[in-house]
Amino acid sequence: MPRHLVLIGGGHAHMVTLAHLRNFTQKGHRVSVIGPSPYHYYSGMGPGMLGGTYTPEEIRFATRHVVEKDGGTFITDKVVRIDARQREIFLESGQRLSYDVLSCNAGSYVPQPRMTAASADIFGVKPIEKLIDARTRILEKAGRRHISVGIVGGGPSAVEIAGNVWQLAKRHAAHMPDIAIFAASRLMKTFPDSIRKMAVRSLTRRSIQILEHSRVNEITDGRIRLENGHEQACDLIFLALGVKPSQIFSRSGLPTGPDGGLRVNRYLQCVAYPEIFGGGDCIYFEDHPLDKVGVYAVRQNPVLYHNLMASLEDRPLEPFHHGGAYLLIFNLGGRRGILHKSGMTFGGWPAFIAKDYIDRRFMRRFQAIE
Numbered sequence: 424m425p426r427h428l429v430l431i432g433g434g435h436a437h438m439v440t441l442a443h444l445r446n447f448t449q450k451g452h453r454v455s456v457i458g459p460s461p462y463h464y465y466s467g468m469g470p471g472m473l474g475g476t477y478t479p480e481e482i483r484f485a486t487r488h489v490v491e492k493d494g495g496t497f498i499t500d501k502v503v504r505i506d507a508r509q510r511e512i513f514l515e516s517g518q519r520l521s522y523d524v525l526s527c528n529a530g531s532y533v534p535q536p537r538m539t540a541a542s543a544d545i546f547g548v549k550p551i552e553k554l555i556d557a558r559t560r561i562l563e564k565a566g567r568r569h570i571s572v573g574i575v576g577g578g579p580s581a582v583e584i585a586g587n588v589w590q591l592a593k594r595h596a597a598h599m600p601d602i603a604i605f606a607a608s609r610l611m612k613t614f615p616d617s618i619r620k621m622a623v624r625s626l627t628r629r630s631i632q633i634l635e636h637s638r639v640n641e642i643t644d645g646r647i648r649l650e651n652g653h654e655q656a657c658d659l660i661f662l663a664l665g666v667k668p669s670q671i672f673s674r675s676g677l678p679t680g681p682d683g684g685l686r687v688n689r690y691l692q693c694v695a696y697p698e699i700f701g702g703g704d705c706i707y708f709e710d711h712p713l714d715k716v717g718v719y720a721v722r723q724n725p726v727l728y729h730n731l732m733a734s735l736e737d738r739p740l741e742p743f744h745h746g747g748a749y750l751l752i753f754n755l756g757g758r759r760g761i762l763h764k765s766g767m768t769f770g771g772w773p774a775f776i777a778k779d780y781i782d783r784r785f786m787r788r789f790q791a792i793e
């Protein structure tokens with residue numbers, strides 16, 4: 424019997440499902456995809472796009488086009504709530520949509536520190552579209568005068584953003600900005616010391632200031648105020664404070680993990696409602712809590728695709744195996760990188776070349792479905 428499959432978000436975990444959308448529609452199933460933008464941007468290349476290594480067009484998928492070409496419906500909107508008992512979702516526009524099977528790939532968001540004034544020049548590192556606006560603003564401002572850029576956060580995103588702001592300005596701006604990272608504790612504190620030292624060395628060599636143990640208490644217009652009372656003027660501020668799963672699930676009273684992600688079992692299936700599935704940053708995989716990295720979303724793809732089809736057709740589900748250690752490569756700007764996997768670490772241009780090759784190959788594979 425034909426049924427209705429609804430996908431929330433066209434993110435990394437839905438790529439294979441989107442690539443095989445025609446297999447659903449050819450069997451008579453209805454497929455609706457909801458997303459705030461007709462495009463999905465690949466975050467792994469976001470900092471590189473900020474730095475000018477890639478154009479915005481090179482790092483995005485035309486989600487709407489792919490969905491419509493293969494017989495699905497794309498709705499430009501945001502899901503705000505799920506009524507799992509009634510099998511209904513509520514959109515920001517006020518529209519409602521019912522489903523037989525639902526798959527959630529709504530990603531994560533950057534939590535904000537206390538802000539006492541809204542400024543146009545404060546940019547979260549997510550959604551990636553924000554980095555396009557940031558790039559334009561840096562070039563406008565640093566083209567006219569000397570500016571300062573503050574990056575709030577001390578993890579990989581902060582490091583990648585700082586290095587790529589440097590690259591952007593170095594290549595295209597008339598005035599080199601002062602760039603400072605405000606890290607609440609030590610920079611890259613959750614990573615091995617070898618990685619930490621490489622990152623610190625690479626950034627400080629380029630005069631990027633790293634202020635460790637500098638927890639930001641408040642952001643006002645053009646100023647960062649630290650917990651220790653120190654204040655620093657910044658023309659542009661990036662928020663790279665880590666990410667939290669989409670709030671849709673906690674808002675909907677669905678079972679969540681301690682981080683607020685949709686609690687799913689080994690089949691990537693909501694523990695309370697078997698017709699709801701999920702993948703990527705928005706889930707809490709209860710068997711083995713996962714880092715918020717695109718690698719896991721990518722690994723979940725085939726299982727999610729299989730299980731959505733199986734659920735529509737009452738066939739057995741497949742379990743997800745997280746796959747163990749993963750390759751991490753950071754883009755530090757200036758064609759430098761740091762590569763790390765299972766105790767092996769190296770930096771410099773070979774790491775950047777490896778990341779560039781892997782990321783471009785990933786994009787080619789999925790842009791081909793357009």
Ligand SMILES: Cc1cc2nc3c(=O)[nH]c(=O)nc-3n(C[C@H](O)[C@H](O)[C@H](O)COP(=O)(O)OP(=O)(O)OC[C@H]3O[C@@H](n4cnc5c(N)ncnc54)[C@H](O)[C@@H]3O)c2cc1C
Pocket residue numbers: 431432433434435436437457458459460462463464466467468469470500501502503528529530531548549550580583669671702703704705715716717718719720752
């Ligand atoms: C700057 C930066 C660099 C990174 N680099 C890497 C890297 O090199 N390698 C790596 O493995 N990981 C990297 N990560 C982590 C990686 O971005 C995430 O783990 C990955 O994006 C998760 O994929 P996702 O599909 O779950 O979420 P997303 O990529 O965020 O996709 C979610 C999708 O859902 C849509 N959406 C959101 N809310 C709603 C809603 N309410 N209704 C409908 N649709 C919605 C969004 O528009 C988006 O298209 C990086 C993260 C950042 C911030």
